[in-house]
Amino acid sequence: MSKVKKKVKFIKIDLDKCNGCRACEVACSAFHANPKYSSNNPARSRIRLIRDPLRDVYLPVYAGEHARAECMGRDKYVIDGKEYSECDFCRASCPSRDVFKEPDSGLPLKCDMCEDDPPQEKPLCVQWCLNDALTYEEREEEVEEEVKLGEMEIGLESMVDKYGFQKVIDTVARMAKKD
Numbered sequence: 001m002s003k004v005k006k007k008v009k010f011i012k013i014d015l016d017k018c019n020g021c022r023a024c025e026v027a028c029s030a031f032h033a034n035p036k037y038s039s040n041n042p043a044r045s046r047i048r049l050i051r052d053p054l055r056d057v058y059l060p061v062y063a064g065e066h067a068r069a070e071c072m073g074r075d076k077y078v079i080d081g082k083e084y085s086e087c088d089f090c091r092a093s094c095p096s097r098d099v100f101k102e103p104d105s106g107l108p109l110k111c112d113m114c115e116d117d118p119p120q121e122k123p124l125c126v127q128w129c130l131n132d133a134l135t136y137e138e139r140e141e142e143v144e145e146e147v148k149l150g151e152m153e154i155g156l157e158s159m160v161d162k163y164g165f166q167k168v169i170d171t172v173a174r175m176a177k178k179d
């Protein structure tokens with residue numbers, strides 16, 4: 001597979017600087033409101049704060065890929081004497097919890113790095129984090145060229161998702177016999 005140059009975007013999170021103000025959640029939800037900035041609701045934000053002031057835990061987490069099933073087991077981490085569940089760090093919109101789901105439709109939310117036209121200089125959560133807990137970086141990296149799926153592959157992929165690989169194979173084999 002050939003390599004191509006790609007601009008990769010990063011947001012660095014410095015937990016020591018986060019004071020749990022939740023400005024990032026407000027900014028993200030306002031930016032993604034329709035029309036833009038017409039409302040704000042942290043439940044619609046693509047960044048959520050795991051917050052436990054009694055234990056001095058403030059952990060901003062970005063929404064990532066959707067997971068159809070919850071994990072079978074969950075690890076615990078102790079960092080600087082504070083205990084975290086594996087779920088605290090997880091970026092998935094998953095059936096085990098309410099975060100990263102659009103509150104009206106239940107559809108999964110995912111951080112899009114504030115894609116905009118014209119582009120934003122920095123993502124909105126970074127712009128509004130006045131404590132500099134979030135910092136934005138761009139780097140050019142060599143990555144494998146993405147293989148664009150054809151129409152047939154996309155269709156087959158969704159059939160496999162819905163019915164399972166073996167059932168799709170059996171059906172194709174049965175259809176081939178009829179020809």
Ligand code: SF4
Pocket residue numbers: 027028029031045046047062063110111112113114123124125126
């Ligand atoms: S980068 Fe943009 S979309 Fe992602 S969490 Fe921050 S404000 Fe929301």
Ligand code: SF4
Pocket residue numbers: 017018019020021022023024025049058060128129130131132133134
């Ligand atoms: S805006 Fe910054 S300091 Fe405030 S909760 Fe978000 S990451 Fe933490």
